[in-house]
Amino acid sequence: MPRFPAATGLALALTLAPAFAQAEQPPEPAGRKQLVIISFDGAHDNKLWEKSLEMGKRTGAHFTYFLSCTFLMTRAEGGKSYRAPGHKAARSNVGFAQSREEIQARVRHIWQAHQAGHDIGSHACGHFDGKGWSAADWKQEFTAFNTALANAWTAGGIAGEEPQGWADFAAHGIKGFRAPYLSLSDGLLPALKQDGFTYDASLVTKGPGWPTDADGLPRFGLPLIPEGPQQRRVIGMDYNLFVRHSMGIENRKDSALFEERALDAYRKAFQKEYDGSRIPLQLGFHFVEMNGGAYWRALDRFLSETCTKTDVACVSYAEGLPMIAEQKKADRSAF
Template sequence: MSRFFLLPLAAALTVGSANAKDDAIEPAKRKQLVIVSFDGAHDNLLWEKSRAMAKRTGAHFTYFLSCTFLFPKSERAKYQAPHEKRGRSNVGFAPDKDDTILRLGEIWLAKLEGHDIGSHACGHFDGGKWSEADWKAEFAFFRDSLKNAWQNAGVGEREPAGWQDFVARDIKGFRAPYLSAGSGLVKALEAEGFRYDASLVTKGPALPVASGAIARFGLPLIPEGTSGRPVIAMDYNLYVRHSKGKENPEKSAAFEESTLKAYRDAFDRQYDGERIPLQLGFHFVEMNAGAYWRALDRFLTETCGRADVACVNYVEAMDILAKDKKAAGAAL
């Protein structure tokens, strides 16, 4: 398993703490948005599982793709991250071309089913100290990898019609590995035509804030457990909270119940209050024997079908929020 970012509580309380209120529309008249995203987007079985979950619950997801999974390990030398040795990746590569081809098919099916495909950069390195030029180089490799993916996999004749337009126009969002976004990131995102960044952490559910032309979203801190201590609403952070980052399958059911209660409570607080979108983050790893994915499935099953709730991806959320400019502000 690759290492993921765990923000210290003291730092989390100071990052992206915008909580702008929407005075233009009464909260009870707005739909409660739920935004679910997955980082990495590599394991093909979890592509299938998540897409089936979406169909069953009516949700649309955002998948933040790490582009090294578009290359088999035998071609690792094609990639060089800023300030790293050629062929290095913190999350590895695809095992072979057949695995890559399956992944390309999953990406395309997800796009056709209304999901949002975003960038998680490539080799999952901490870019907190990267310059604008470093980020641009990483984004250029990401886009070239997608653009040429079917050819690189040796099945150019199977590239779907519309793939090139998808690569050029539909990759609109980004989340930084480890949620580590330095000063060079936003300018690079603007230069590369992105619309949003989802790398912040906020004190609680918050509307996106503007940084230049980029709308910046943040995963919220939500109360969890008997003490109600805040934790970032992401599966890995719960995994560290519950079992110190080590598998404990014997307590999987208990972890699932605690997570589901935290999601329900965070949702209810917004549904009964300001109706600020609730963002939940996941990885393509079923930690603690699948506790967090099971909690997500149960939460979406009981939530997304409600008439005044919309389980949407980040691009859809931006479009919904933008209908009321006073609520969305300059960020949208």
């Protein structure tokens, strides 16, 4: 599979075979709300920060932003001290911030999102494939992320503007993780637990599924959903639709067609759960508008018509966890 230039910042969703989670049998709906969980990987492009925050405000949705930490440093400055396990210093598969001014805008967006009730999670740092990483390797990457987040206002040259509460947020507010490429290793789970994460969203499930319990850590999976004329299943993520629709090559000419296909897939996946057992529907996106923005436009339309329903909650992973726990308690059944 061809790589995108690092300058695009595209956090590629899947280049390897995903690890499928075994979804457990859902309990009956019992009047529960249908949860819709939307996440964004990379969280770098400042224009898309603005667009997503406006979308969330207008639709009432809360999102999870899985941030890649190299976007909180320039290669010339902080990048020199970043070294991913098994790689040379100052390397990143998705690049770095291009300027201090870019970092300044990004940290303000992150804080704005946090203040508005969105969930900021970790997508590690340089978007490397960790399939062979040990727990110590993952811990090294988590430490680099924590350091970059804590020092972000300084890296942007605006240390004096750091808001009260940022240090606590950087130290304790990052509770969720998604692995780059959705690629796992045996060392990931122990490292997540050691580092205090409360959920992982790195799996893929054969359809919408409840989070599984991995030694006390909830693990979510992006579902395979039917799509297109043949209703073949595809991971519910914009990049995977991009590959299916145009072989991963930008095609603006057919953008409207791709938008309608994506929206139809989102609607049908939602309606199946809404009319059935009301398993949470998870959909993933990137901070890159592929095929002329088709998938972001489809998302906007989907949220606008869905999140206003009284028995639907468009929530982040962090918000969804206690709601799922309450549903679990009410149903008196374990996942």
